[in-house]
Amino acid sequence: MAKRxxxxxxxxxxxxxRAYLAEHPxxxxxxxxxxxxxxxITVSEAIASKIKYDKGRPKKRRKAARVAARHVAAGNxxxxxxxxxxxxxxxxxxxxxxxxxIIAALAERGIKVSASEVVRVRSHLKKAAKARRxxxxxxxxxxxxxxxxxATSANGLSADELIAAKRLADQLGGLERMKAVLAVLDQxx
Numbered sequence: 001m002a003k004r005x006x007x008x009x010x011x012x013x014x015x016x017x018r019a020y021l022a023e024h025p026x027x028x029x030x031x032x033x034x035x036x037x038x039x040x041i042t043v044s045e046a047i048a049s050k051i052k053y054d055k056g057r058p059k060k061r062r063k064a065a066r067v068a069a070r071h072v073a074a075g076n077x078x079x080x081x082x083x084x085x086x087x088x089x090x091x092x093x094x095x096x097x098x099x100x101x102i103i104a105a106l107a108e109r110g111i112k113v114s115a116s117e118v119v120r121v122r123s124h125l126k127k128a129a130k131a132r133r134x135x136x137x138x139x140x141x142x143x144x145x146x147x148x149x150x151a152t153s154a155n156g157l158s159a160d161e162l163i164a165a166k167r168l169a170d171q172l173g174g175l176e177r178m179k180a181v182l183a184v185l186d187q188x189x
Contacts, residue, residue, distance in 0.1 A: 013036075013041060013042075013043050013047055014047060014051055016036055016039070016041050016043065017032060017036065017043055017047060017048050017051045017052070018051060020032055020035055020036055021051065021052060029045055029048045029049050029052065032048045032052065033045065033048055082111065082113050082117060083117070083121050085106060085109075085111050085113070086102060086106070086113060086117065086118055086121040086122075087121060087125065089102050089105050089106060090102065090121070090122065090125060093105065095122065095125055095126070095129075099115045099118040099119055099122070100115070102118045103115065103118060165178075
């Protein structure tokens, strides 16, 4: 982060608002604007409001930190969020369970949820499961190529042979390099 240069010029508007608030901590936004206007400094309500009210506000925690804290708290007997309760119910009843069955199971435990909440959590579970499957799948062989491994192309090459040729081209540094290698091999025959 760049440091602000010290200058002999007048302080910035933000610095002026901070200085005014230091002298008048209970001043309203309108009083800040009026007080600075008497000093010849024009300040917008947005700047005065931001400086006055953002001063002591804690920074937002990251989502992962919130989730981790919630899970730690849940282990200590604290309540889980509705989404966590829905996830746990899906784990016990299965992901294909109907939303109304999840709602009924949670209602028995005194937790009221809507169908839209259940559907939203289930869609997130599906996306996460798909991402895990895609991460564990081989990055070099697509699911389409894997399912058609026994199929042959128009020139009699199998899908496995084509995949092996692509891997070789990638190792050699591209198709042009592979063509050059094949030309040299053809001359050696």
